[in-house]
């Protein structure tokens with residue numbers, strides 16, 4: 505699914521958040537949105553999800569104006585949104601409810617997707633009985649089970665420790681390779697953007713405009729991002745962080761608009 509942001513402007517009660525943003529996200533492309541906290545990244549994601557409307561401009565999916573949420577465009581948040589009273593399999597199966605699939609068949613498919621994200625054997629566990637990383641694995645299974653054409657990820661691994669985050673990034677990349685959705689990824693983690701993205705858009709503070717765009721399609725990437733040291737330094741510089749002062753990527757949280 506191609507997502508098109510056309511001359512998008514957004515303001516909330518006089519607060520200008522997005523200024524003249526235009527970009528096409530091609531079908532199957534993974535574009536990461538990076539920028540200071542509060543600059544409007546989630547707002548752009550919410551427009552693609554159909555949860556917010558632009559104040560001016562047009563938000564299109566495959567050339568048609570987005571009128572509201574649709575299961576073809578799936579949003580996934582940092583805080584896992586699993587229902588605590590449902591098992592992991594029931595949570596994943598729930599995503600198929602709108603398709604009116606037989607409940608037993610939905611549970612069977614849910615078990616298959618849980619297996620794909622390394623949760624075989626945990627189908628009947630409740631969310632509180634597994635780790636945060638496992639909950640996000642289940643959330644990934646739930647996001648993919650309905651074969652979304654566009655996946656809108658808002659800091660999906662932001663609450664996880666660095667090691668767990670990397671294993672989840674590997675799982676996500678594998679799922680994306682198999683399913684091929686268009687992906688918009690909001691992240692504060694520059695390394696996550698470098699590892700996963702085909703393209704990185706770096707935004708200014710509010711009102712958000714694109715400061716620079718980085719293309720990474722020609723690279724086959726590993727978690728050893730040393731070849732991207734220059735690009736990483738440049739992105740952090742654009743965000744007002746000097747590499748020599750950088751203690752962790754969490755610092756990005758403190759760059760207030």
Ligand SMILES: Nc1ncnc2c1ncn2[C@@H]1O[C@H](COP(=O)(O)OP(=O)(O)OP(=O)(O)O)[C@@H](O)[C@H]1O
Nearest residue numbers: 516519521539540541542543544545546547548690
């Ligand atoms: N529904 C809303 N009503 C009013 N203001 C809003 C609404 N949604 C977002 N905002 C405001 O728009 C600005 C941008 O918010 P947004 O969540 O898009 O930023 P962000 O770049 O995703 O931030 P962060 O990186 O901290 O998640 C913020 O000042 C926020 O308070």
